[in-house]
Amino acid sequence: MTKSRVTVIKVGGAVVEEPDKLEQLLEGFSAVPGLPASRSARQINNGEHVVLVHGGGRSATRIASLMGIESRMVDGRRITDEPMLDVVTMVYGGLVNKRIVAKLQARGVNALGVTGADLDLIRSHKRPVGSVDYGWVGDVERADGKALSDLIYKGIVPVVAPLTHDGRGHLLNTNADTMAAQVAEALAPFFDVTLTFAFEKAGVLLDADDDTSVIPRLSHEEYLTLKEKGVIAGGMIPKLDNAFEAISKGVGRVVITSASDLSGQGGTTLE
């Protein structure tokens, strides 16, 4: 029996936080007139079903600063002490998540906002202290693909905030790219899964400042060569590491594309 299709879409920080970009992204979800709400998310990448995973770092930095809390980053990763954990819990689990849910509901998409703690969906453990103490940051242990499938089969679009829990009462700040990859892997036994990273640029680029230089298809070997040459750098490296691991664990394909081109054929495909 052929599996139904699901697309796990990770939306980058800047996209969910700038109203215009968020509107553009959600346009891809917008219901065809007359289509029942539970079917409206089907347009994305011809997928039958959708799961959304979002970031929110810029909002966390802004709200923390309003509260007099300084943001400290190491290699683009947030140091999450107790006060910062409070901020990211409020901002990711509340402000950013619920804004997306409300906007999807306004478009007839039956969105449900969750963190990894809700329904015990995604469990992690606190990252051990190595050369850097990241504080309350989680490394994912497992995502519950069955529980997510049950929601998806009910026509619900889960909207996942980048927070997990350790099963002992602690919430943990967790990288949204990693969560998206783990969710995609956990759904692979149940669905034909596409993992889409939607961000500001048009795809993986040969020149990071030139949106016309998209690499349409990228193999793991080509990725390693381009990384070695410094063509692929910064935040794109953990994203692609997560992406290739997801493929090795049963995810059908990974697409890295512009948030404004979700239903199009552009971007970079990894297989």
Ligand code: ADP
């Ligand atoms: P997100 O917007 O999903 O949070 P990140 O900021 O973590 O994503 O990573 C994406 C960033 O990686 C891009 O905005 C870009 O600045 C950088 N980057 C580095 N090399 C490349 C490349 N070859 N193609 C595209 N982006 C690249």
